[in-house]
Amino acid sequence: MTSMDDNAQFRREWSKKQETDKPAQQQIIEDKIEKFQSSAKIEEGSQVVYLSALLASQYTETCKHLTDILNKHNIPFAFLEGTKDIWCRDYMPVQTPSGKLIQFRYEPSYLNDPKYSDSRSDVKHIDKVNGISPIFSDINLDGGNVVMYGNKAIITDRIFSENPDWSEENLKAELANLLECEIIIIPAYKPEYDFTGHADGMMRFVDSNTVLVNNLDQDLVYMKKAIIKALDKANLNYVNFPWFEHKIKGNTDHAIGIYINYLEVGNLIILPMFGVSGNKDAEALAKLKDVFPNKIIETIDYNDVALSGGVLNCTTWVLRK
Numbered sequence: 001m002t003s004m005d006d007n008a009q010f011r012r013e014w015s016k017k018q019e020t021d022k023p024a025q026q027q028i029i030e031d032k033i034e035k036f037q038s039s040a041k042i043e044e045g046s047q048v049v050y051l052s053a054l055l056a057s058q059y060t061e062t063c064k065h066l067t068d069i070l071n072k073h074n075i076p077f078a079f080l081e082g083t084k085d086i087w088c089r090d091y092m093p094v095q096t097p098s099g100k101l102i103q104f105r106y107e108p109s110y111l112n113d114p115k116y117s118d119s120r121s122d123v124k125h126i127d128k129v130n131g132i133s134p135i136f137s138d139i140n141l142d143g144g145n146v147v148m149y150g151n152k153a154i155i156t157d158r159i160f161s162e163n164p165d166w167s168e169e170n171l172k173a174e175l176a177n178l179l180e181c182e183i184i185i186i187p188a189y190k191p192e193y194d195f196t197g198h199a200d201g202m203m204r205f206v207d208s209n210t211v212l213v214n215n216l217d218q219d220l221v222y223m224k225k226a227i228i229k230a231l232d233k234a235n236l237n238y239v240n241f242p243w244f245e246h247k248i249k250g251n252t253d254h255a256i257g258i259y260i261n262y263l264e265v266g267n268l269i270i271l272p273m274f275g276v277s278g279n280k281d282a283e284a285l286a287k288l289k290d291v292f293p294n295k296i297i298e299t300i301d302y303n304d305v306a307l308s309g310g311v312l313n314c315t316t317w318v319l320r321k
Contacts, residue, residue, distance in 0.1 A: 035060075036067050040076035042321055047265050048076045050092070050317040052083040055305075059086070062304055066270070066312075069298045073268050080317070082129040084121040087310055089200070090142040091121045092317040093134040096180045097151055099320060103127060103134035104141040109162060110195050137178055139163055139171070144198040144314055146179070149205030152234075153181040156188035158197030184234040187226040200313045201258050202227075206239065206291055214260055215240040241287060242280040253309045259284040261311035265318050269295050272302040272311050 036056055042048055049070055056063045056079060070077045080088055090108070093101035106123045127134060140162045147154040155175070160168055172183045188197035203213040211231065216224040217240060231238050244257040255261060256274050263270040271288055273281045281299075288297055302311055 036063065036077075036079070038067070038077045039071045040074045042076045042078075044321055046076055046321045048078060048319050048321060049263070049265055050078055050080050050088060050319060051315065052086045052088045053079040053081055054083055055079075055086045055315055059305055062300075062302060065300055066302075069268075069270055069300065070265075073296060073298075075265055075268060080126060080130055082122075082126045084119060086305070086308075087144070087314050088317045089314050090144045090198075091123050091126065092143055093127070093132065094141075094143050094146050094148070094179065095320060096178070098180055100180075101132065101134035102178050103136050104139050104143070105137065106142065107140050108142055108196070110191075135178075137174075139166075139174065139178075141175075142196065142198060143317070144196065144200045144310075147199045147204060148179070148181065150208050151181050152184060152205070152208060153179050154184045154186055154199050154203060154205075154211070156197050156199050156202070157185050158188040159185075182234075184230070184236070186230040187223065189223065195253065196309075201255070201261050203238070204260055204262070204264070209235070210237045210239060212241040212260060212291065213238045214243040214258070218243070239287075239291060242284040244278050244280050246274070246276055246278060248307075251307065255306040255309055255311045255314075256303065258306075258311055259288075261313045262288075263312035263316050263318075265316075267295050269297045270312055271297060271299050272306065273299045274303060274306070275301065276303075 051063065067077055080092070083091070091106040093103040095101055103123055106121065111120045126132075141155070141159060145155055145158060153175070159171065163171055166174075172185070176183050186199060186202065188194070191197070194201065203211045205211050213227065216227060216238075219227070228238070241260055243259060246254070246256040248254055248256070256276060257279075259272060259280070262272065269288060269292060271285060275281065285297065285299065300312070305311065305315060
């Protein structure tokens with residue numbers, strides 16, 4: 001079993017000793033970004049996909065494949081400056097049904113050790129340099145732990161341990177007020193199974209009454225029971241979705257096999273294809289087409305990113321203009 005510190009270190013491996021010449025490093029990032037041009041116009045009502053500029057500089061080929069798909073379907077995209085890692089879903093504001101942007105405190109427990117301070121993005125700095133004016137909240141919450149559809153938001157119970165000064169009742173009430181949503185709490189996995197405790201690696205909405213969940217028949221018995229109980233309490237139906245376990249020596253934190261962390265924007269879904277032994281690529285694609293018959297579904301090889309602990313939803317921030 002690996003420690004939470006080891007897990008955090010692996011997922012943030014991009015932050016290995018960076019060059020001390022900051023201006024030169026920034027110029028390299030800017031030069032890489034110039035190669036990516038969105039062909040879609042940003043208009044009122046558009047959904048824009050934002051990516052960390054670091055995705056372009058550190059995963060250039062994969063980022064190009066992703067942005068080519070977005071351009072193909074006329075989905076505008078842009079890059080966020082001032083970030084310290086590629087996982088922009090976690091530290092960017094959460095948009096409410098009315099369009100407000102709620103910027104939560106970004107102090108995840110898995111980055112608590114001072115030696116990881118360079119790996120934690122400064123949300124106020126990012127908002128400022130990118131011209132974003134959110135409503136700030138003192139609640140400690142990663143955006144990857146918020147799965148929304150309409151006026152419903154699914155959050156794992158990791159939210160309670162991340163905010164020990166709040167009572168569970170008051171915290172849920174404040175979240176409901178801020179997010180303008182019914183708050184649905186589901187159990188998080190123990191840190192040794194998922195150190196982030198995020199909901200977006202567990203389930204996604206199909207519609208207001210149904211969610212996709214990582215196939216519960218393959219899950220730990222106590223987790224299957226707890227998840228079904230939480231969904232029943234929220235009057236949500238569920239559809240099992242493929243996933244598989246892929247063992248890599250020395251890497252227990254990769255996201256290979258987690259199809260449910262796809263990107264959904266407008267009428268487009270981009271699904272990761274893993275292509276490794278034991279994969280369920282064909283099954284996942286067929287299931288997604290069955291569940292979303294009217295959506296356009298594209299696939300992408302995102303393995304180099306997934307090896308660092310996240311997939312498509314983790315590395316994107318979708319904003320309604």
